Amino acid sequence: MAKFIFVTGGVLSSLGKGITAASIGTLLEARGYKVIIKKFDPYLNLDPGTMSPFQHGEVYVTDDGAETDLDLGHYERFLNSSTTRDCNVTAGKIYYKVLEKERKGDYLGGTVQVIPHITDEVKNSIYSLSEEYDIVIVEIGGTVGDIESLPFLEAIRQIRFDLDENDVLYLHVTLVPYIKSAGELKTKPTQHSVKELREIGIQPDMLVCRSEYPLDDSIRKKIGLFCNVSKNAVINAIDASTIYQVPLLMNKEGAGRFILNKLGLEERELDLSVWEEIVYRIKNPEDTVTIGVVGKYVGLKDAYISLTESLIHGGIDNKVKVNIKWIDAEDLETQNPDKFLDDVDGILVPGGFGERGVEGKIRAVNFARNKDIPFFGICLGMQCAVIEFARNVLKYDDAHSTEFNPKTEHPVIDYMEEQKKIKKLGGTMRLGAYECKLTEGTRAYSAYKEETIFERHRHRLEFNNKFRDELVKAGLIISGVNPERDLVEIIELKSHRWFVGCQFHPEFKSKPTKPHPLFSGFINAAYKFSQDKSSIQESEK
Structure with a gap:
């Protein structure tokens, strides 16, 4: 049986439980232990698939096609193991399973209750x-104290009694705020948070205390005394300049050694050299590139978190810092694109749903194509690239996606037949990893350096093969195709310095330790473009 570490959070949300869990996992995996991380969410949706990005942030997709919480992206970026649909469980899933069993008579006529039925399912x-x-x-x-998470907390409380004592560790993430007017770090929020947890019946073994400033020895002793933990169990998670520094900082705090000792596991040789190199490259870039991201949800950073991290990974691979210029696609619909895009070294148009901002995205594609600026289109971004090409090269003025214009005579992007019959929204898209065959001699093949790849999808509409021959004849390159159904996965333009669109979401497979080849290629092209611009500007002086 595996050992279990339960990570809870208190005081307020967004303290970084996901990064904490991923960093702890990194310290254990770097010692040769096999680690998996799961996320249990208290909301009643079966999954976040139908939730607005403004409500929930990014929806992360696993290889097996599960729509999950964005924290699973953190887990995969930090660890070598891949998550599955079993790694994200919502209260909705738990209640759904229990009610299904009740309808089948599995409880033999007994009264179905939160304890033991819900907690047992958890x-x-x-x-x-x-x-x-x-x-x-x-x-x-x-956050501890929320009524929604009580069944989950009760379930993990019971597990300490189900297993041996050294098989379970409770880790609680709290906040030690700095009060500027008093010039002090305050421990009271942490004390109250732990008090809430202990009232539920859980005594934390370890506290990870977020703070802007270091915790001195006296503060650690005070927290330990009032929270009933040893001073060594008080881990200071001070604000870091990059999330990829957190495993290194937690290692210095002795977090890994404390966990191994508590769980009765042997200390093994630890190698964090790859993380040290990553942090060094982030902090010591050789140059800078600016990428304009033309999106629909730019007001919320969490909506594009995997995308943001993947651009950083591309920068790590090319030893450059990536400055992201967020551009609202709606602004491009009514204003001159030069105002927003003239100073960027590359243009990225990400995925999204709904008609809002689509014409702005199409104008961004047109700007990149005509100005020979490196372009990367993802999912809807690729579809916008196909629409723009059909309108301005083939001169099909009404070319569009049937998602936005069902009556267009040139539906270059269309629903697959089975998608036209679907009524329910949740979990019904083309989801998860699909095979893609690459064409030799293309930018995609040059990036991946292999013929067969598997990438993750999350969409309903596809490139319409009825227009394929016309588009290819006009200069569009089909560089990646799903062999099972002959679906277009990647498009390029040969006459452009770097113009690539993909139907899948490469950001879901990028790690700092293994940057995605398309992001690395895109950043490399953007850096070369910036160098060319600098050379031209110098010659004009």
Whole structure:
């Protein structure tokens, strides 16, 4: 049986439980332990798939086609193991399973209650897959004290009694705020948060205290005394300049050694050299590039979190700092694109749903194509690139996607037949990893350096093969195709310095330790473009 680490959070949301869980996992994995991380969310949706990005942030997609919480992206970026649909469990999923069993008569006529039926189902979900790993880290969403998370907290409380004492560790993430007017760090919020947790019946073994300034020895002793933990169990998670520095900082705090000792696991040789190199490259770039991201949800950073990190990974691979210029696609619909895009070294148009801002995205594609600026289109971004090409090269003025104009005579982007019959929205898109065959001699093949790849999808509409021959004849290159259904996966322009659109979401497979080849290629092209611009400007002086 695996060892279990339960990560809870207190005081307020957005303290970084996901980064904490991922960093702890990194320290254990770097010692040779096999680690998996799961996220238990207290909301009643079955998954976040139908939720607005402004409500929930990014929806992260796993290889097996699950629409999950964005924290699973953090887990995969920090660890070598891949997550699955079993790694993100919502209260909605738990109640749905229990009610299905009740309808089938599995409870033999008994009254169905939160305890034991809901809590038992939570525990079953926690234990699933555990036999394949040495350590299972479970992050409980929400904040201690929220009514929604109480069944999850009760379930993890019970697990300490179900297993041996050294098989379970409770880690609580709290805040130690700095009060500027008093010039002091205050421990009271942490004390109250732990008090809430202990009233539920959980005594934390370890506290990860977020703060702007270092915790001195006296503060650690005070927290330990009032929260009933040893001073060594008080880990200071001070604000870091990059999230990829957090495992290194937590290692200096002795977090890994404390966990191994508590769980009765042997200390093994630790190698964090790859993370040290990543942090060094981030902090010491050789140059800078600016990427304009033309999106629909630019007001919320979490909506594009995997995209942001993937651009950083591309920068790491090319030893440059990536400055992201966020551009609202709606602004491009009514204003001159030069005002927003003239100073960028590359243009990225990401995915999205709904008609809002689409014409702005199409104008961004047109700007990149005509100005020979490196362009990267993802999902809807690729579809916008096809629409723009059909309108301005083939001169099909009404070319569009049937998602936005069902009556267009040139639906270059269209629904697949089975998608036209779908009524329910949740979990019904083309989701998860699909095979893609690459064409030799293309930018895609040059980036991946292999013929067959597997990438993750999240969309309903596809490139319409009825217009394929016309588009190819006009100069569009089809560089990647799904062989099973002959679906276009990647498009390029040969006459352009770097113009690539992909139907899938490459950002879901990029890691700082292994940057995605398309992002690395895009940043490399953007850097070369910036160098060319600098040379021209110098010659004009």
